[in-house]
Amino acid sequence: MRSLFALRYLRPVSILSIGLPVLILGLTVSVRSADKSESKPKVDYSAEMPRILPRTPEESLKSFKIHDDFQIELVAAEPLLRDPVAMCFDARGRAYVVEMPEYNDAKKEGYSSVKLLEDTDGDGKFDKSFPFLSDLTLPTAVFSYKGGVFVGAPPHLYYCKDTTGDGIADVKEIVMTGFGRDRGDEGMINSFRWGLDNKIHFSTGIDGGMVTVTADKQKRKYNTKGRNVIFDPETRTIELTTGGGQHGMSLGNWNRVFVCANSVPMQVLMYDDRYIARNPYLAPPAAPVSIAPGGKYTKLMRISQVEPWRILRTRIRSQSKKGNAEGGKPSGFFTAATGITIFRGGAWPAEYQGNIFVGEPANNLVYRAAPKPNGLSLIAPRADQDKEFLASSDVWFRPVQFENGPDGALYVLDMYRELIEGAPFIPEEVIKHLDPVGGQDKGRIYRIVPKGFQQPALPQYGKLSSRELVALLESDNGWTRDTAQRLLFERQDTSVSGSLKHLATTSTKPITRATALWSLDGLKSLDETTLLKGLQDQDAQVRIQALRIAEHFAKSPNIQEQMVALANDSSLDVQYQAAFSLGAFDSVPRNQGLVKILKQNTSNKWIRMAVQSSLNQGAAEVFSTLVKTPGFLKEKHSQDFLVALAVQIGAQKNAADVKLFLTSLEAMPSADQKLTEIFFRRLLSRASGSTKKVIADSTSKHTAQLLKGMMQTAIQQALNSKLPVKARVDAIDTLSIGKFDETKDVFEELLSVQQPLQVRQAAITKLGLVNDDRVAGLLIDAWTSLSPQLRMSAVETLFSRKAWLMTLLGSIQDGEINPGDISPERVALLKKNQDGKIKKLAESLFHSQRLTGRSDVIKEYQAALKLKGDPANGKKVFKKSCAACHRLENVGVQLGADLKAIKDRGTEAVLLNILDPNREVKPQYVTYLIVTTQGRTITGLIKSENANSITIARADGTSDTVLRIDIDELISSRLSFMPEGLEKQINKQQMADLLAYLNAAK
Structure with a gap:
């Protein structure tokens, strides 16, 4: 078996991406693979490293401090199981537990498993264990379905079942394949959850993957990077939706999605981007919104001792001046948030329903928050003020995941490990004692469980009749409702449709009424009358669920009418859902409803986004209605929405919409002439060929005057040195729309050395939007006057079109431009170019530049580790050489990883990351190339993405949001966004200063 040295010893603080955030863009996560010549002589600290021994399960149980109203009980321990990281219960109350003993094992893989645990005497404790599934590699998730389980173990999702009754799976089918497994084994497929919609929802973490579904005869590939998956277990089909977080995803009672990631303890996802995908011209804000008021810096009240190795590491750093003296204390904030779970159990007092629980295994505790509404979002402040809900003095306690149980209790999965931190991030002289x-x-x-808890009988729901299962939908326990709904869906027994309709309309519990509606939908037995009652339900959340179901019935005039009526609902949440759901059909009343919602909530960015998501058709009609609405144009948010519609109308290939748009502009009062010009300019900013033809064929004097006046104004403002720089930069945006014959001389003037930096930067960037071969010559002529920062921007622009790139390479060949002006990672991309001519030319021009073989540089810079660093000087080095991609102490741009966690890393590792960023690149810091349908090439880091768009952050500090509809190719370079060759800018003493500053920064 191949060595796993480069795989197992790669993980940060904890299992499943619960480690500390990486430090440098393209962080190399393997330190052990560096040449031995790069290591320093090690000191024997064995006398100072007494081992903290594990405690027996009974001893560990005594180590907890828990909320006064509750008690914690041990329900399973070794030898029944090992290293639990995920679990689920079946209809009999048995638990399938995913085990991952491979964590931190550099020598072996493939020996993880799924255990089946059973409570044979009904006392609430598991007493029997079966080796249900063995010989797995890094399994991370499990969910019960039809007598078996779905198991996530990248790259596969399996369906496994025991058909003989011996507790061991004899069926093992691959349902999907292609899920990612990065070299740090972080944030893989996780958290299988049953949704109200009769589907299984799960997260793909940060690794995603190009996934195929076995049952799909077309073998379509789904790019799951940054996405969540909605899986129909009956048809074995999937849909992609909004994703986020790393390990941990939970659904609330009403299917609201929550995620967490390392130092981000809790986020709510603000929309399902299946709605966004309907309008490919919409670029929405990021869906994950942090709801913890203190975020990463929420104070955590750890009660466990600080491990001797942590104290030793701190002292070593302090003595060598290479790190911040931590005083022997943990950092006290989130660095390993994992397993976010919404409590939905019925055994606790009602006020705990909906509380959020997050594991912090690096601090041996469980954090609780109590969310409450905050507009359309939430805010989730700390629920326990003076101590954590649950904390242990046992440093081996590692809570990595939770589960709501059949008994209404909350289950805590404790991986129970001596070391939950990735071994590479601990100095060799320390790790050898662990x-x-x-x-x-x-x-x-x-x-x-609450104090005084009485153990209920074990469930035997599989033996119940379908009518008895319907009755269970009245339960206050979320697991019971989920399981009853799931079993009804599995059986597809339509004989209970009458009972479900009765429950949907008469139950006193809103969640029961909603679950009954969804169960009817799952049985394909929901009638129009019952759904109309749901749309008119007295509870806002039921109306929201009914709206989602109504999208399947949108051809019905009666359903349409009631959906439109909810545009005037008293609940903002209902209006928000209506703005999405109305996009399921196209009609004049639909547009009227959308206009009503927008007018009531124009200042709300989420409402504006939801309305536009439903306007793939009818955007011009809505635009025309709004510009005629008295007073609507006065508000900035109203103008922003109309600008977004103008861009969409221009980009869409709909001549009728463009004509209506131009007619609407002509009807606007003269007092709004400035706005008229803005809307017209935005129409042209991404104009399709169809739009340009309509304008060219137009006989309207108004349109001709707009076009002429727009360019004249833009030229005047761009060149006016007396105007504020921002106004000039805004004008430059318009110049890119005009004919280059008219703007070439203007751009040439804007590139001159006398112009402000921001003006020159904008001119270079906007030239990238001008499709004219003469652009390259303009930039090359200005090259000698460009600063390094501007040359970086110029390279970005010149690389964006093939003809310009060839001109650039020709200038390098002719000696007009120094080859050293092109960064090594750019050179590597050139040498991989699919165009043979470009590739050959690059190889001849840059034969001396290489991206590998960094050992000599690393070896040379080991001397920096022995020098005394000056943090004050290091801060200056940071500003000059790092601030373009990293932010620290309110300086710089936060594209790369959070550098504040530096004190939790070894300085040697950081030095290696800086000097050799391509040794092993974290997936979120890989450089990507986007080739647009207009022939542009955009290169950079994927900052965010959703169903409709990808935002690329470029090396020059600018960014582009590109609609997927405009993407021809998306290519991973497999290279770090962080460039090599930083040693050319930083000598050894400066490197020592930089490392000192990174370690000392607060």
Whole structure:
């Protein structure tokens, strides 16, 4: 078996991406793979490294401090199981538990498993264990369905089942394949959850993957990077939706999605981007919104001792002046948030329903928050003020995941490990006294119950009739409702349709009424009358669920009428959902409803986005209505929405819409002439060929005057040195729309050295939008007057079109431009270019530049580790050489990873990351190339993406949001966004200063 040295010893603080955030763009996560010549002599600290031994399950149980109203009980421990990281319950109350003993094992893989645990005497504790599934590699998720389970173990999602009754799976089918597994094994497929919509929802973490579904005869590939998956277990089909977080995804009672990631303890996803995908011209704001008021810096109240190795590491840094003296204390804030779970159990007091629980295994505790509405979003402040909801003095306690149980309790999965931090990030002289896999034969599961809890009988729901299952939808326990709904869906027994309709219309519990509606939908037994009652339900959340279901019935005039009526609903949440759901059909009343919603909430960016998502058709009609609405144009948010519609109308190939748009502009009063010009300019900013033809064929004097006046104004403002720089930069945006014959001389003037930096920067960037071969010559002529920063921008522009790139290479060949002006990672991309001519020319021009073989540089700069660094000087080095991609102490741009966690890393590792960023690149810091349908090439870091668009952050500090409809190719370079060759800018003393500053920064 191949060595896993470069795989197992790669993980940060904790399992499943619960580690500390990476430090440098393209962080190399393997330190052990560096040449031994790069290491320093090691000191023996064995006398200072007493091992903290594991405790027995009974001893560990005594180590907890828990909320006064609750008690914690041990329900399973070794030898029944080991290293639990995920679990689910079946209809009999048995638990399928995913085990991952491979964590931190550099020598072996493929020995993880799924155990089946059973409570045979009904006392609430598991007493029997079956080896349900063995010989898995890094399994991370499990969910019960039809007597078996779906198991996530990248790259596969399996369906496994025991058909013989011996507790061991004899069926193992690959349902999907292609899920990512990065070299740090972070944030893989996780958190299988049953949704109200009768589907299984799960997260793909940060690794995503190009996934194929076995049952799909067309073998379509789904790019799941940054997405969540909605899986129909019956048809074995999938849909992609909004994603986020790393390990941990939870659904609330009403299917609201929550995620977490390392130092981001809790986020709510603000929309389902299946709605966004309907309008390919919409670029929405990012869906994940942080709801913890303190975010990463929420104070955590740890009660466990600080491990001796942490104290030793701190002292080593302090003595060598290479790190911040931590005083032997943990950092005290989130660095390993994982397993976010919404409590939905019925055994606790009602006020705890909807509370959020997050594991912090690096601090041996469980954090609780109590969310409350905050507009359309939430805010989730700390629920326990003076201590954590649950904390342990046992440093081996590692809560990595949670589960709502059949008994209404909350279950806590404790991986129980000596070391939950990735071994590479601990100095060699320290790690040799620890066991990186210590605890791989141990693991515990606890449950939290209120004091005085009475153990209920074990469920036997599989033996119940369908009518009895319907009655269970009245339960206050989320697991019970989910399981009853799932079993009804599995059976497809339509004989209970009458009972479900009765429940949907008469139950006193809103969640029951909604679940009954969805169950009817799952059985294809929902009638119009019952759905109309749901749309008129007294509870806002039921109306929201009914709206979502109504999208399947949108051809019905009666349903359409009631959906439109909800545009005037008293609940903002209902209006928000209506703005999405109305996009399921196209009609004049639909547009009227959307206009009503918008007028009531114009200042709300989420409402504006939701309305536009439903306007793939009818955008010009809505634009025309709004510009005629008295007073609407006065508000900035109203103008912003109309600008977005103008861009969409221009980009769409709909001549009738463009004509209506131009007619609407002509009807605008003269007092709004400035706005008229803005809307016209935005129409042209991404104008399709169809739009340009309509304008060219137009006989309207108004349109001709607009076009002429727009360019004249833009030229005057761009060249006017007395105007504020921002006004000039805005004018430059318009210049890119005009004919280059008219703007060439203007751009040439804007590139002159006398112009402000921001003006020159804007001119270079906007030239990239001008499709004219003469642009390259203009930039090359200005080259000698461009600063390094501007040359970087010029390279971005010249690389964006093939003809310009050839001109650039020709100038390098002729000696007009120094080859050193082109960064090494750009050179590597050139040498991989699919165009043979470009590739050959690059190889001849840049034969001396290479991206590998960094050992000599790394070896040379080991001397920096022995020098005394000056943090004050290091801050200056940071501003000059790092601030373009990193932000620290309110300086710089936050594209790369959070550098504040530097004190939790070894300085040697950071030095290696800086000097050799391409050794092993984290997936979120890989450089991508986007080739647009207009022939542009955009290169950079994927900052965010959703169903409709990708935002690319470029090396020069600018960014572009590109609609997927405009993307011809998306190519991964497999190279770090962080460039090599930083040693050319930083000598050894400056490197020592920089490292000192990174370690000391607060």
